[in-house]
Amino acid sequence: MFLLTPVLVAVVCILMVWIFKNADGATKRREEEPRARAEARPWVDEDLKDSTDVLQVEEDADEWQESEEEVEHVPFSHTRYPEKEMVRRSQEFYELLNKRRSVRFISNERVPMEVIDNVIKAAGTAPSGAHTEPWTFVVVKDPDVKHRIREIIEEEEEINYLKRMGPRWVTDLKKLRTNWIKEYLDTAPVLILIFKQVHGFAANGKKKIHYYNEISVSIACGILLAALQNAGLVTVTTTPLNCGPRLRVLLNRPANEKLLMLLPVGYPSKEATVPDLPRKPLDQIMVTV
C-alpha cells in the first residue's frame, strides 16, 4: 500500500502532464489553422504564381547564362539617329502611348488579322531569361469559344465577388454586378490569352527551368500593348482570377503553361468611356542620381 501510492501518484502525474502538453499542442495547431486558411486566399490566383521558385533546383542553375556561351557572337548592327531626331522620336512615342487607355467597351467590328500577327510578332521580340521565349499567345476569334471563356470567367468572378463580400453581399450586389459581367469577352473580335511556360523540356525529356518566366512574359505583354496602341487598336489588361486552369483546359494548352493575362482586342465602341484618372508626373516616378 505504501509502496503503491508513490507509483500510482507518479503514473497519474505522468498522464496529467502528457495530456496537458498534448492539449497545448492541439491548441497551437488550431491557432495555426486560420493562418493556413488565410494563406489560401481566394484573391490570389494560385495558377498565376511564378513556379520558377518552386521548381528551381541547383543542378539546373547552370543553364541560366550558359545558353549564350555556346553560340557564335556576331557584330551588332545599329541604327543611330542624330540627337534632335532621338528627342523627337522619343517625344512622339511618349505622346502616342500616353493616349493609350484601358478600354472595356469594345466594338464587335472585325480587325485585320495581319495586324494581330504583327503585334504578336512584335511581342515575341521581348528579351527573356536565358532566351527561353517562354510565351504562348492564344488568339481566339471563334464566337463559341469566346462565349465559353466568358462563361468561365463570369462564373469564377461571381464566386470571387460573393466570397469576398461575405455578409455585405446582399446589399452591395447591384453595385457589384457590373464587375463580373464581361460583355467585351463576347463583343471583342479577338481575345489574346497570354500563357507563360513555367518550364520547357530539354532534349532528354527532363524539365528545363524557365528562369524569370513571369517577368519575361510580362515584358512581352508591355511590348504587345505598345504595338496595339501603335496600330490603333484598344484593349484592357485583365488577369482573370482563378480561371487559369479551366481556360487552359478549354484551349488545350499543356500543363507547363499558365494563364498570365487576357486581352480583349478591337476598336472602341462608339459610347466607350474611361475613368478620368491622371498619370503620375515624371518627378513622381523618376529619381536622378
Added chain:
Amino acid sequence: MFLLTPVLVAVVCILMVWIFKNADGATKRREEEPRARAEARPWVDEDLKDSTDVLQVEEDADEWQESEEEVEHVPFSHTRYPEKEMVRRSQEFYELLNKRRSVRFISNERVPMEVIDNVIKAAGTAPSGAHTEPWTFVVVKDPDVKHRIREIIEEEEEINYLKRMGPRWVTDLKKLRTNWIKEYLDTAPVLILIFKQVHGFAANGKKKIHYYNEISVSIACGILLAALQNAGLVTVTTTPLNCGPRLRVLLNRPANEKLLMLLPVGYPSKEATVPDLPRKPLDQIMVTV
C-alpha cells in the same frame, strides 16, 4: 516520510516528462532548420519576389477594383487609321523592335537626358493593378555611384558563381570570370534601376497593397525597352541576383521598394557583338482558335 515520498515522486515525474517533451520540441526545431536553409536558395533572389501574396489580407481586397468606381467616367477619344495604314504601322513597329538585341558592350558617350526623360515618361503610361503605378525609375549618371553599383553587383555575382559551382569552381574559374565582370556598369552613361513598390500607404498611414505590382512594373519595362529601341539606344535587361537590398540602401530607396531590373543604357560600343540567336517564328508562339 510516507507522505513526502509520493509528493517527491510526483515532482520528479513532472520534471522528467517536462524535460523530455521540451527536448522533443528542440529536436523537431533542429530538423526544420536545414529545410529553412534549403528554402533560402542562393539562386533565387529573395528581394525579387513579389510580396503581394505575403502582405495580402482580405480587408484590402476591396481596393483592387474600386479605385475606378469612384472617379468620373469621360468619353474615350480614339485615333483610328485606315486598314492599310494599320497593317503598315504594325509591320514597321515589328521590324523596328526585331532589330533590338540585348547589348552588353556600351560606349561611354553621353546620351541626351531629354531622351531618357521621354522613355521613362513612356514607361509610366503602362497599365497597373488598380492604377497604383507602383514603379520608381532611378536614373544613375554619377560615375562614383555607378562604380559603387558595379562593386556591389560583382561582389554578389562572384559569390553566386563560386557557391553555385561548388567543387568545380577552381577549374572553371577562368571561363566564368567574364560572367561576373560587368564593365558596362562603369561605361554606360546611364543606369536605370527599376524598383517595384510592393505596397504604398493609404491616407491613414496604413499599408495599401499594390496588386500585381511585379507584373505591372514588368509591363512598364517592356514599354521602356520599346521606347529605348525607338530612340536608337541600346540596353540589356539584367536582374542582379541578391543585390536588391544593398542597391536599395545605396540609392536611399524606402523599404517598400524592391529592385526588379537594372538597365545600362547608351550607344553600343564600336566592337559590340551579340550572340547569333534566332527568335521563334510566329507559328511557334501563336495559336489561333
